Amino acid sequence: MADDKKNVGRDRGRVAAGQAYELNYFKRKHGLTEDQVRKII
Template sequence: MADDPNKKDFRDRDRVAADQDYEVRYFAEENGISEEQTRELIAKHGNMREDLEREAKKLRQA
């Protein structure tokens, strides 16, 4: 069952779902990277938000 963007609680705040366009878009905008870069980071580093934020910061600094 797909995530419902209207349900907001703590259960998966620590993850970014690569198959949910709105989550990828939000993460990309929030971190100043493209949606494609976000998907590449998820593929390489997994979907834990903390790890992705760290890697996105490295991308912005490069």
């Protein structure tokens, strides 16, 4: 699914908890477990 190009810059600081690739990136970047990431988000 393509991103809505009208929303550029509005939510770049957020992590989409429903997207596995974003959770994995956040997990690797910060050295966390999946459970820790889900608690944070």
